[in-house]
Amino acid sequence: MTENNTTTRNPEKPTSVSVKDNKERYTGALGPMRRWIDEHPNIWEFILFNVLSNISTATRFIVAWIGTAVFVSAMGMTQPFSFLIFNYTAPNSNGLGGFLTFLFAEVLAQVVNFIVQMKWVFKSDSSFKDAAWKYAILAIIVVVVNLVLPGYVTDMCVRWGMNVGLASTVATIVNTLLAVVVSYPLLKFWIMPKKSDK
Template identity: 45%
Template sequence: MKNWIGSHPDLWEFIKFNVLSNIATVTNFILLWLGTGFLFKTFSEQSFNWFIFNYSVENGGLTGFLSFLLAYVGAQIVNYIVQRNLVFGANNSISSTLHWYILTVVFAGVVSIILPPYTISLFTGFGFSIGVAQTIANVVNIFLQVVINYPMLKFVIMKK
């Protein structure tokens, strides 16, 4: 295994990135389910429409918006710590790159908050329940976050 890792360091890093991102993924799902099931449940009959965000009651309403936001922010905090320490082993100054991380997660976060009402509507249209549709929408968001975050982390934020 050590020989293979030595021969394929970039591939090994990408594998570690994806495997250890599951810590943030688990955090994301737990916070999403806590938000929709308990923390923000009282807002489930209230739509949320502001600026570019369009969460009708059928697509989760204010409960969905707040839950996706909480899940995303919590997961990104966990992900930063895990990726910096366990994947990239970054030793650069946090203060010199933190602004890039914040910009990256804000961009990915806006995408992740705009997209769910549309994906939820699509999946409920296929006959899935709102809870299952929200979970699938979260999977879509997590995939997009990998596509956005990995190159930024590797080449800009946590380069050695």
């Protein structure tokens, strides 16, 4: 009995070894991956950001396809549209229908993205209220830029010989790439920081 007590309290056998062994047994086959994630949290966060951003990207594509089908093809809302910096007057920009398509696609994508990024990627401890107004500023910037570009991109793609549906898809890809480049640093360091990142 005494020998067992001495063995468990032996200072040459730190408890961290047994904790590590238990951790590896607990994670099983995912042990190496779990260690890699723990050793590279920022890289893993960026991977998660890009992978889970596909939820909002899917939203953007689906709404863009539905919007093109409804506003452009079915309703024929292709009359030239121009308002402030928004210019959908080029012959192949889809006019008002193109503007409405990208407006709805961007707004819904940004709502989905806010929830996904705050809860699943950054796991932010910022208050919802504090993050929401900052995200609204980012979303307005992203939406404005993404509403300005598609008219030009769509027109350019159609002039290159693409049909309207494919041209809208290319414009959506451009919007998505731009949103990633602008959004990640602002989300991580300003909108949804963890207390340890502040």
